[in-house]
Amino acid sequence: MSDLKSTGPQTADAPTPEDALHEVAGLEEKNGKSGGPVLAADGTPLKHSLARALRLQKLRALGLIAPLLIFVLVAFIAPIADMLFRAVENQIVSNTLPRTVQALGAWDEDASEVPPEEVYEALYYDFFIAAEARRHTRLGQRLNYENAGMSSLFRGSGRDVDDFREADVEAIQDLDDKWEDPAFWTAMMAGQGGEALIEDRRAAFMALADLDERGVFGDLQCAVSGLFGGACDPAPEDIALNFSISSEIIDLLPLTAMAYADFGVFTVLEDGDVVTEEEPWEAVLVALASDLRALTPEDLAAYEGAARDDLIAAKAAVDQIDPESFAALFTAADEDWGTRSPWLTIATYAPDYTSGYFLNAVDMQKGLDGPEARPENQQIYMMLFQRTLFMSLVITGSCILLGYPVAWLLANLPMRTANLLMILVLLPFWTSLLVRTSAWKVMLQQQGVINDTLVWLGLVDDASRLVMINNQFGTIVAMTHILLPFMILPLYSVMQTIPPSYLRAAKSLGATNWTAFWRVYFPQSVPGIGAGSILVFILSIGYYITPEIVGGTTGTFISNRIAYHISSSLNWGLAAALGSILLAVVLILYWAYDKIVGIDNVKLGG
C-alpha cells in the first residue's frame, strides 16, 4: 500500500558545493601552470571558500542531528550500557565485607580447610556494621544465587553477632560507669591525626550503604532545585561528623580506633545523631579488649593521653578473661561457618567484576578450577534459550506459510480490491497488542469461543474440552497472528515488483504451473521472505507480553525469565546477563538484516 521508506541522501537535485569543488579542481587542472588558482568574487581562492561552505553544511547537519543523538544516547543507549555493566559488576561483596575480602587474600585454599582466625576477626567487624546497617541480608541474598543456604546463614548470624565476646563487654562496663558515658569516650579518642582514618571509614560506609557521592552534576541539580525553593539534603561526603581521633590512640589501640570511627560515621550518616551523645556499640568494646590484651603493661605505662588510668584498669580486667576465638563464635552461631563452602563462595565472588552471572546464564558456575557445569537439576537457561529459538522458528515458519499466499493474492489482484483487502491486514497491525492478546485469551481458553463452538458442533465432548492456552500451542497461535502483518507487508512490497508476465512467459514456454512458480516466481520473492523472516524472528525472540499471558509455564520465553529476575527474584545481575546474551543474538540478526535489506529500507504501515 504505502512505502514509507527512506533512501539515502538525495543526489538528484541541484548542484552542491561538493560538485563545485570537483568542478574547480578540474578547471584548475585544465588551466595548468598558466593561470593561477581560480578566485572567488572576494579574492580568496574559490577552492577555499567552497571548502568552507561544505564544512558549514556538514556542521549544520550535525547540529540538527546532535540534540536527538544526545537524547537517544542518554535515554536509551546509556541504559543498555548500564545493563551490560551490571551483568559483570559484583562490588557488593567487597563493599559489604571489605576487611574480610582483604584478609581472605592471604588464605591458601589448598593448605587449610577454613581460613585463619584473622579472617574471622575481620568478618566480625565487617559483619557488625553491616548488620547495624541491615545490609548483610542483601549480600546473603546475592550469594544465595551461587550457593543455596548463604541467605539464611547471613540472616541468622546477623542476629547473633551483637552478643559475641559478651564477657569482655561486661567486664569493662562493670568496671566503671564511665565506659557507658559517650562524653568519656569522645574525650578519650579526641585529638589530631585521625582524619585520614575517619574519611577512610566514611568512604567504606558509603560504599556499604550505597550512598553515592553527589559530585559536580549533583551539586548543580541541587543549586537548580534551590532556585525553586526546593530543599536539598547535604551530600553524605560533606556532612560534618563532629568527632576526632588522636594519632596516639591509633598507635596504641588500632582496632578500637577503627571500630570507633565506624561507629561514629554510622551514628551521623545513618541515624543522624550526634556522636558525643551516643554510647559506643559492643564492637568498640570488643576491639578495645583485643587491643588491651595485645599490649604489654609497659606500652600502656608509656601512654600519656587521656583516660590512662582507666585503660590500665580495663586491661587488668580483660586479662583475666580467656577470650573465645571468633572462629568458634561464628561456628557456634551457625555451623556452616566452620566449613569450607561459604568461604569458597565468598572468596570466589570477592572480585569487583565477575563472569559468574554469564556462566549462570549458560547453566555453568564458577568452580575451584574454572567454569564447570551446574548440577542437572539446576540447568534451565539453555533449555529456555533453545525453547525461545525453537518457538521463534516455528512462529516464523507459520508466518511464511500463512503470509505467502495472502501477499501473493494481494500483489496479483487489481489495485482497488487489493487496497480493500489490505485493510484486513493493516487493522490487526494497528490494533493494540493487548487487545489482540486478550482476544486470543478469550478465544482459546477452555470456556472460550473456540471450545464452545466445537462443543456446540459436537466435535468435542463437553467434558474433554481442548487445552489450547497456557502452553506452547497458545503462544504459537497468538504470536503467529500478531506477527503475521510483519511478514505480509515486506513480502507484498517485494512481490509487487515482480512482473506477472514472467509467469505467463514461463508457462507459454511449456512450464507447468508448479515449475513456473518454483523456478521463476519463487526465487524472485526470496528477498521478501528473507526480510520478513528476520523481522518476525527478531520481534518474536524478544516477546514478553503475549507469552506471559497465554504461555503458562511451558510456553514462556527467555524474556519472561528476565522479567522474573528483575521484579520477583531481584537477581538483577543474572537478568542483565540473560538480557545481554539475548541482545547479542538480536544484534547479529540486525546486522544480517542490514546486510540483506538495509536499515534505510525499513518499511512501516504497509
Added chain:
Amino acid sequence: MVALTPISRKPVRFYVPTVALAGAFAGLLVGTANGSGLLGAVIGAVLLAVLAYVVTHFIDNEKPVRWAFVILFGIAGAALAGVSGAIIGLAFGWFFGWFTYWLYEGRYRARLAPYLTPGQVLWHFAFRVLVGAILIFLITPILVVMPLSFNAENFFTFTPEMLRFDPEGYSLKHYRDFFSSDDWQQALRNSLLIAPVATLLAVSFGTLAAIGLSSEHVPFRRAIMAILISPMIVPLIISAAGMYFFYSRIGLQGTYLGVVLAHAALGIPFVIITVTATLVGFDRSLTRAAASMGANPVTTFFRVQMPLILPGVISGGLFAFITSFDEVVVVLFVGSAGQKTLPWQMFTGLREQISPTILAVATILVAVSICLLTVVELLRRRSERLRGMSPG
C-alpha cells in the same frame, strides 16, 4: 474487470453434484449441532441436489427463485433454532441461491483466462478460499472481542441469550464499568498525560534530526542512523531492563518524567523513518529559492519546508503516539503505580482478576486505531500527491 471468457450453461452432471456437495457440508454442520452429523449431511445433499435440479429445469426466472431460497432457508432455520437459526438460514439461503446459478450459468468462468483447464479453475478458487480463511484468521479475534464487550454477563464467551439475539443478553454494562471505575479512569488519564508529551518530544527532536540526516554531507550517516533506529530493533524487554537499572540509578525510575523519556526514545525511530521518507521527494531548490529571496533559515523552514513535509511529520507523530499509547513492557518497569497506563491496567486485568471490562476497553481501542489508520492513510495519499507520485 471485464469478462475474458464467453460463458455458457453447464451440464447437469457438473453443477448438481457440486451443489449437493456444498449442501452435504452445510448439512453436516447443522446435523452435528442437532444430534446426527451423518443424517444432516445426507439430507443436505439430497435436498440441495433436488432443489438445484428443479429450479434450473422447471423455472426460468432467476430473481424470484433466489428470493425463495432465502425465505425458505430462513424459515427452516427459525424452525430449528429460533432467531439466530433464522439469520444463519437467511445467509445459507442467499449463498445457495447464488451458488446454484453461479455454477449453472457458468459465471465462475467469466473472469478467467479461456485456456485454463478445469483443474486450474478449481485451484484458482480453492486458493482464494484458503486466503480468505487466513484473512478471517487475521480479523476474527477483533470481530469476536467487539460483540463480547456488549455481554450482559461477566463471561468471556457468548451466552445462549446472546446467540438467540435476545436483547436481555446485551448491555452496555462493561462500558459503564470502564467510565465509572476510578482505576480505569486514572489509567486513561495517565495514558493521555504520557503519550502526547512523549510524542511531542519524539516529533520535535526527530524532525530536526531527519532534516539533518537527509542533507548530503553527513559524516557517519550509517552509524548515526543505526543508533537512532536501535530502540525499534532492541527487544522491549531488554530496553525495559536497561532503563529500569539506569533510571533507578539516576532517580528517574517511578517518575512521570522517566516514563515520558522512555516512551519518547521508543517513538523516535518511527518519526525518523517516516520523515526521512517524506524528505526523499523534497526539492531542495525550493529552500534555495526562498533563501535567494531573502528568507532566513527559520522562515524558510516554517514557511516552505514544513508545510511540504507536514504529512510525514504527522504520520510519524501518530506512530510515536500509538507506540506510547500501546506500550506496556517499558512502563511496567520504568513506571510505578502512579503512572499506571491503560495497557498496564489491561495487562494486570488479564493476568489477575479477569473482568470483561477489558473487552470494552479493547473495543474502544480498536475504534481509536481505526481512526488513526484512516488518518495515516489519508495523509500518505496527500503526501504522495504533493510529491507528484500517483496514489496507491
